[in-house]
Amino acid sequence: xxxxxxxxxxTSVQDIGRYGYLNxxxxxxxxxxxxxxxxVNQLLxxxxxxxxxxxxxxxxxxxxxxxxxxxxxxxxxxxxxxxEPVNNYEVIKVEKGDILSYGKLEKGFRNYxxxxxxxxxxxxxxSRSFFSSVTKKNHLVDGDxxxxxxCSLFEPKISKIIVDSFLDEKELKxxxxxxxxxxxxxxxxxLFGKKFSISNENNRMAYKLEEKIVGLTNSMITSATLPGTVxxxxxxxxxxxxxxxxxxxxxxxxxxxxxxxxxxxxxxxYGDEVKFKLN
Amino acid sequence: xxxxxxxIRPFGIxxxxxxxxxxxxxxxxxxxxxxxQYLKECCLKGEEWEIVPAYNSVTLIYREEPIDFDQLKIxxxxxxxxxxxxxKREKILWRLPVCYDxxxxxxxxxxxxxxGKSVDEIxxxxxxxxxxxxxxxxxxxxxxxxxxxxxxxxDRRAEPRSKVVKGSVGLAGKQTGIYPQDSxxxxxxxxxxxxxxxxxxxxxxxxxxxGDQVQFYKITKAEYNLHKIESEVGIYKxxxxxxxx
Numbered sequence: 001x002x003x004x005x006x007x008x009x010x011t012s013v014q015d016i017g018r019y020g021y022l023n024x025x026x027x028x029x030x031x032x033x034x035x036x037x038x039x040v041n042q043l044l045x046x047x048x049x050x051x052x053x054x055x056x057x058x059x060x061x062x063x064x065x066x067x068x069x070x071x072x073x074x075x076x077x078x079x080x081x082x083x084e085p086v087n088n089y090e091v092i093k094v095e096k097g098d099i100l101s102y103g104k105l106e107k108g109f110r111n112y113x114x115x116x117x118x119x120x121x122x123x124x125x126x127s128r129s130f131f132s133s134v135t136k137k138n139h140l141v142d143g144d145x146x147x148x149x150x151c152s153l154f155e156p157k158i159s160k161i162i163v164d165s166f167l168d169e170k171e172l173k174x175x176x177x178x179x180x181x182x183x184x185x186x187x188x189x190x191l192f193g194k195k196f197s198i199s200n201e202n203n204r205m206a207y208k209l210e211e212k213i214v215g216l217t218n219s220m221i222t223s224a225t226l227p228g229t230v231x232x233x234x235x236x237x238x239x240x241x242x243x244x245x246x247x248x249x250x251x252x253x254x255x256x257x258x259x260x261x262x263x264x265x266x267x268x269x270y271g272d273e274v275k276f277k278l279n
Numbered sequence: 280x281x282x283x284x285x286x287i288r289p290f291g292i293x294x295x296x297x298x299x300x301x302x303x304x305x306x307x308x309x310x311x312x313x314x315x316q317y318l319k320e321c322c323l324k325g326e327e328w329e330i331v332p333a334y335n336s337v338t339l340i341y342r343e344e345p346i347d348f349d350q351l352k353i354x355x356x357x358x359x360x361x362x363x364x365x366x367k368r369e370k371i372l373w374r375l376p377v378c379y380d381x382x383x384x385x386x387x388x389x390x391x392x393x394x395g396k397s398v399d400e401i402x403x404x405x406x407x408x409x410x411x412x413x414x415x416x417x418x419x420x421x422x423x424x425x426x427x428x429x430x431x432x433x434d435r436r437a438e439p440r441s442k443v444v445k446g447s448v449g450l451a452g453k454q455t456g457i458y459p460q461d462s463x464x465x466x467x468x469x470x471x472x473x474x475x476x477x478x479x480x481x482x483x484x485x486x487x488x489x490g491d492q493v494q495f496y497k498i499t500k501a502e503y504n505l506h507k508i509e510s511e512v513g514i515y516k517x518x519x520x521x522x523x524x
Binding site for chain 2: 020
């Protein structure tokens, strides 16, 4: 068991996501930053669908009741194991009784913690990813316990990787969304000509951007939306749907973020800037 | 099939969007559903596609790998042109119980005043019409029901409520629907449906599919409470009518 001594701001269990229920209105969910989450699983030689912890901004304090191996990645949150600093993207041996805690946010927004074999929390509709209307909870609270298999010996293929400036990236690579053709030259100029900052309305469902462009007023018949879909509202506000985002929508879908761009955006917080780049 | 001009466009690298003419029309929805059934049964067999129909469109999503758009577009157009015989889709009409008691129908009074119709007349209108499920989205198990009579078309509330309770039956424009869980919402609430619309523990977490039909019937508060108990212990029986295709 992994005992949650302090839960942090918003810590949840996430895996690759929930497949097969989009036509019933169930979002994909899963880790927001797949780029980082996949790397921490790879380091431990975990399956692609192994569940990790997604740790947002203020990290938790965690007590390991069994020995195992862990790896962390994504945001830099000054993590320590028994008060000794530990690094991202390294395989770390953890003994029974060890305490992992997180400190100050230095860079990025979400950190991923993988454990050898993945967390064995309940599977609901084919995924362990927390999502409020499907799973019992949407984030961990103090005192929660998460199951994992003890592991005393593991020979990692690679014990450490260097990840480049991913957290510093500002450019969101996009392709044209279904309603891109409805944009005027002026709208295009605004969309690609300026930087946008992340508003305080950002969560696992969507990121709203602060600056407006000219809105699109012609109404549209409700149709499917995806994680990474950029919607333009009549007021000119841009909304970028994320992993818990609704599966259908009625606002024009002007751009679609690449998988990598979704990961880049997932590491941004209130006030950070991004720029769209058409691929 | 093949009776409509359809447009096919990329939607990111993992999805492809097929659009029929931009109308809310049961015949169009039916054509989409026949085609997607054909795709599932004959063309995309064994592959992990997610198929999301809504009103005049269907989105095909293949999350494993990027889609070769140009190639798939040609294939889809050919498949759509094929003179195919698909097994007629089973048409299902769900009869759903709604309690229109004023404790639940919190906006009934207001819309009754606005429309000049009595509460009973509104309830009667709402229960005599049959609605088509044009889409499922917004929340798990939230159905977009079309076919609302003109007299029941009301604008969304000026200020959305921060909490609309689970089961609430609402009206907004040409649509009616049931909130499958507590959520914020701006629809005019006229009653509450005692049947859970989404249950992650059930074998079929959402019993309704796009293309089905729904008719509401009025129940008393006592019947509502009984249904709730029956649902909790798992003995409530849904009223499902299979219509001739």
